[in-house]
Amino acid sequence: MPETFPSQPEVSRPTMIDVARRAGVGLGTVSRVVNGGHGVRDQTAQRVRAAIDELGFQRNEVARALRPGKKSTSLALVLGDLTNPFYASIAKASLEVAGQSGFAVVLGSVDEDPEGEKRAIQELVSRQVAGLMIVPDQGDHAFLQGAGVPVVFVDRPATGIDADIVMVDNEGGGRIAAEHLLEQGHERIAIILAPSYYTIGRRLRGFRRAHRAAGIDVDESLVIQLPEGNAEAAEKATREVMLRPNPPTAIFSSTNFLTEGVLRALGELGREPAVVGFDDFRLADMLPTPVTVVASDIAELGRSAARLLLDRASGADTRPPQRIVLPCALIERGSGERPPDSAGKRSSR
Amino acid sequence: MPETFPSQPEVSRPTMIDVARRAGVGLGTVSRVVNGGHGVRDQTAQRVRAAIDELGFQRNEVARALRPGKKSTSLALVLGDLTNPFYASIAKASLEVAGQSGFAVVLGSVDEDPEGEKRAIQELVSRQVAGLMIVPDQGDHAFLQGAGVPVVFVDRPATGIDADIVMVDNEGGGRIAAEHLLEQGHERIAIILAPSYYTIGRRLRGFRRAHRAAGIDVDESLVIQLPEGNAEAAEKATREVMLRPNPPTAIFSSTNFLTEGVLRALGELGREPAVVGFDDFRLADMLPTPVTVVASDIAELGRSAARLLLDRASGADTRPPQRIVLPCALIERGSGERPPDSAGKRSSR
DNA sequence: TAAAACGTTGGAAACGTTACCGTCCAGGAG
DNA sequence: CTCCTGGACGGTAACGTTTCCAACGTTTTA
Numbered sequence: 001m002p003e004t005f006p007s008q009p010e011v012s013r014p015t016m017i018d019v020a021r022r023a024g025v026g027l028g029t030v031s032r033v034v035n036g037g038h039g040v041r042d043q044t045a046q047r048v049r050a051a052i053d054e055l056g057f058q059r060n061e062v063a064r065a066l067r068p069g070k071k072s073t074s075l076a077l078v079l080g081d082l083t084n085p086f087y088a089s090i091a092k093a094s095l096e097v098a099g100q101s102g103f104a105v106v107l108g109s110v111d112e113d114p115e116g117e118k119r120a121i122q123e124l125v126s127r128q129v130a131g132l133m134i135v136p137d138q139g140d141h142a143f144l145q146g147a148g149v150p151v152v153f154v155d156r157p158a159t160g161i162d163a164d165i166v167m168v169d170n171e172g173g174g175r176i177a178a179e180h181l182l183e184q185g186h187e188r189i190a191i192i193l194a195p196s197y198y199t200i201g202r203r204l205r206g207f208r209r210a211h212r213a214a215g216i217d218v219d220e221s222l223v224i225q226l227p228e229g230n231a232e233a234a235e236k237a238t239r240e241v242m243l244r245p246n247p248p249t250a251i252f253s254s255t256n257f258l259t260e261g262v263l264r265a266l267g268e269l270g271r272e273p274a275v276v277g278f279d280d281f282r283l284a285d286m287l288p289t290p291v292t293v294v295a296s297d298i299a300e301l302g303r304s305a306a307r308l309l310l311d312r313a314s315g316a317d318t319r320p321p322q323r324i325v326l327p328c329a330l331i332e333r334g335s336g337e338r339p340p341d342s343a344g345k346r347s348s349r
Numbered sequence: 350m351p352e353t354f355p356s357q358p359e360v361s362r363p364t365m366i367d368v369a370r371r372a373g374v375g376l377g378t379v380s381r382v383v384n385g386g387h388g389v390r391d392q393t394a395q396r397v398r399a400a401i402d403e404l405g406f407q408r409n410e411v412a413r414a415l416r417p418g419k420k421s422t423s424l425a426l427v428l429g430d431l432t433n434p435f436y437a438s439i440a441k442a443s444l445e446v447a448g449q450s451g452f453a454v455v456l457g458s459v460d461e462d463p464e465g466e467k468r469a470i471q472e473l474v475s476r477q478v479a480g481l482m483i484v485p486d487q488g489d490h491a492f493l494q495g496a497g498v499p500v501v502f503v504d505r506p507a508t509g510i511d512a513d514i515v516m517v518d519n520e521g522g523g524r525i526a527a528e529h530l531l532e533q534g535h536e537r538i539a540i541i542l543a544p545s546y547y548t549i550g551r552r553l554r555g556f557r558r559a560h561r562a563a564g565i566d567v568d569e570s571l572v573i574q575l576p577e578g579n580a581e582a583a584e585k586a587t588r589e590v591m592l593r594p595n596p597p598t599a600i601f602s603s604t605n606f607l608t609e610g611v612l613r614a615l616g617e618l619g620r621e622p623a624v625v626g627f628d629d630f631r632l633a634d635m636l637p638t639p640v641t642v643v644a645s646d647i648a649e650l651g652r653s654a655a656r657l658l659l660d661r662a663s664g665a666d667t668r669p670p671q672r673i674v675l676p677c678a679l680i681e682r683g684s685g686e687r688p689p690d691s692a693g694k695r696s697s698r
Numbered sequence: 699t700a701a702a703a704c705g706t707t708g709g710a711a712a713c714g715t716t717a718c719c720g721t722c723c724a725g726g727a728g
Numbered sequence: 729c730t731c732c733t734g735g736a737c738g739g740t741a742a743c744g745t746t747t748c749c750a751a752c753g754t755t756t757t758a
Contacts, residue, residue: 058471060477062414062421082441082444088434092431095431096458099459102472104456105455109454124453128410128411260632282609
C-alpha cells in the first residue's frame with residue numbers, strides 16, 4: 001500500500017476575524033484598516049497592522065467580491081490563438097495596464113467556433129469579472145447586451161450589440177498598401193484575403209479605393225478569398241495565382257500569417273513580385289528580401305482597451321459607446337519597392 | 350451639462366432564490382438540480398430547469414467558491430513576456446487543457462523583477478485560485494511552501510520549495526547541439542548565454558559534456574555570458590566575438606531571441622559560421638540560410654503542467670512532487686551543417 | 699454645567715451558494 | 729392498522745468580507 005500525502009496541507013489561511021481577535025479589536029475595525037484605514041486611530045491601526053503581519057493575513061478577494069456593488073478585481077480577455085503574435089501583443093499590453101490598477105486578467109479558453117466563444121464568455125461572466133475584453137468571432141453577440149457587465153471589443157466590432165470598440169484603421173491600411181504599390185507602377189496587384197472577417201473586408205475596401213483614386217481597375221480574378229486564414233492556404237493560393245498565364249506583379253497579403261505563406265510559395269517558385277503585408281512580424285527584416293508591411297501599434301490596442309474597460313468598470317466613464325481607431329503606417333523594407341518588371345526574375349543577391 | 354448614462358445597467362442577475370421562487374421549490378432543491386440533480390424527482394427537476402431557462406440564471410462562481418472546501422475553478426499562470434512565442438505556447442496549451450475541465454486561467458501581470466513576481470503571486474493566491482503554474486524568476490519561492498495551494502513550476506525549478514516541475518531536457522539539448530557541431534568538425538564553438546537562469550546553466554553543461562566526450566577543450570573565451578537576454582545583447586556580443594583575431598567557426602545560441610540577434614549580427618558582418626539555436630521559432634526555415642535548432646514540444650510543456658496541476662488541485666494525485674522532463678531533438682535546416690571552413694565566406698546564393 | 703457634535707469602535711446583516719439536518723409523505727413490513 | 733424505512737424536499741447555518749448602525753467617550757459650544 002503506497003504511502004499517500006495529505007492532498008492539501010489545509011493550513012486554512014487566517015481571516016479578518018483571526019486578525020481582530022489577535023489585535024483585540026472588532027471585525028469592522030480590521031476591515032477599515034485593510035481598506036485604507038480612515039476613521040481609525042493611529043494607535044489602533046498599528047496594532048491591527050502588527051497582527052496582520054504576524055499572521056500573514058491576506059484579504060480573501062473572493063469573499064470581498066461577494067458583497068453587493070463590489071465588483072471583482074478581474075477583467076476577462078477572450079481572444080483567439082495566443083500563438084499569433086498579434087493576439088499575444090494584445091494580451092501582454094492589456095495585462096500590464098490591468099496589473100497597474102491591481103486587476104488580474106482571466107483568459108477564457110477559446111476554441112475557434114462561435115459556440116465555444118459564447119460558452120467561454122458565459123463562464124467568464126459567471127465568475128463575476130468586472131469587465132470583458134473580447135476579440136469577437138463572427139457570431140451574434142446580442143446575448144451580451146443585458147449582461148450587466150461592461151464590454152470592450154478589440155480589433156473588430158461585434159454584431160448585435162453597441163459597445164466600445166478599439167481597432168486599427170483597416171481601410172486606411174489597405175489603402176496605404178495599395179497606394180504604395182500603385183505608385184511603383186504596379187497595375188496588377190493580387191490581394192489575398194482571409195475568411196471574411198470584418199477587418200479583412202475593410203482592408204479590401206481601402207485597396208479598392210486606392211485603385212479607384214488611381215484610375216486603375218481591380219482585376220477581380222486577383223481578389224483571392226481563402227477558405228482558411230492560415231499560412232498553408234495562402235501558400236497554395238499564391239502558387240496558383242503566380243502560375244497563371246498573366247500573373248500579378250505585386251501581392252498584398254491581408255494578414256501576418258498569410259504573408260508567411262505568400263513568401264513561402266514565392267521562395268519555392270523563385271518568383272519575386274512586390275509584396276506588402278498587413279501587420280508587422282518578427283524577423284520580417286531578416287528574410288532574403290526584407291518585407292514591407294503596413295503596421296500599427298498592436299500593444300496600444302491592448303492598452304487602450306484595458307484602460308477604457310477599467311474606466312467603464314469603475315463607473316468613471318459614462319459616455320456613450322466609444323470608437324477608438326489607431327492609425328496604420330507603411331514600413332518600407334524592400335519587398336514592397338520592387339518595380340513591376342522584377343516579377344519573375346530571381347534577385348541577384 | 351453633458352447627458353450621462355447610467356454607469357451600469359445594474360440588471361442584477363437572477364439568483365438561485367429567484368429560481369426557487371419561480372419554480373415554487375426550496376433553495377436547496379435548486380442547488381441540487383444545478384449540481385447534477387441527484388435526489389430530486391424528475392418532475393421537480395424539470396420545473397426547476399424551466400425556471401432557470403426562463404430567468405437566464407447562471408450560477409455565481411464567486412459565491413460558490415466561498416464555501417469551505419470548495420476550491421474555485423480557476424488556475425493561475427505566472428510567466429514572463431507573452432510576446433515571446435515560447436511563453437505564448439505554454440499559455441495557449443495550458444489554457445486549452447484547463448478549459449476542457451471547465452477551469453479558467455488567470456494571468457498575473459508580470460514585471461520582470463522578482464519582487465513584482467512575488468506580489469503578482471500573492472495577488473493570485475488571494476483570489477483563491479485552485480492552483481498555480483509558475484515559470485519562476487530567480488528569487489526564492491519558499492513563501493509558497495505553506496500557501497496551501499498546489500504549485501507546478503514550468504520550464505525551470507524554483508529554489509526554496511519542493512514542488513512539481515515540468516521542463517525540457519536542457520542538458521540533453523545542449524549536448525545534442527554541441528555534438529552536432531563537433532561532428533561537422535568544428536573545434537571552436539562559441540556559446541551565447543542569457544543571464545544565468547537555471548535552464549541556461551544546464552544547456553551549458555550539456556555543451557561542455559559533449560566537448561569532453563569528443564576530447565575537445567572548450568575555449569572559455571568563447572563562453573559568452575550576456576548581461577541581458579534580448580536580441581540586441583546577442584547581436585552585440587556576436588559582432589564582438591566574430592571580429593576577434595581567431596573567431597569561432599560555429600555558434601550555439603541558447604535562446605530563441607538570442608538566435609535572432611546572432612543572425613542579425615552575422616548578416617551585417619557577412620560572416621557565415623555554423624549556427625544552432627535552442628528552441629525553434631517561426632520563419633526559422635525561411636531565413637537566407639534556414640536555421641538549425643534544438644527543439645522541444647513547448648505546447649506539451651504547458652499541457653503537462655496544466656494536467657498535473659488539475660490532478661493536484663482535485664486531490665486525485667497525491668504522489669510526492671513529480672519531475673517531468675521532455676526530450677529535445679535536433680532539426681537540421683542548413684545553418685548548423687556548415688563545415689568549419691565556411692566561416693567568413695559569403696554563401697553563393 | 700448641560701447639550702450637542704464628532705470621532706472611534708463593536709456588532710450584525712447581507713452577498714449567493716452549498717451542506718447538513720429535520721420534516722413530510724408514501725409505501726412496505728410486521 | 730401501526731410502525732418503520734427511505735426518498736424527496738425545505739430551511740438554515742456557514743463561508744469571509746463590507747457596510748451600516750448603534751454605542752461609547754471625548755471635546756466643543758451654548
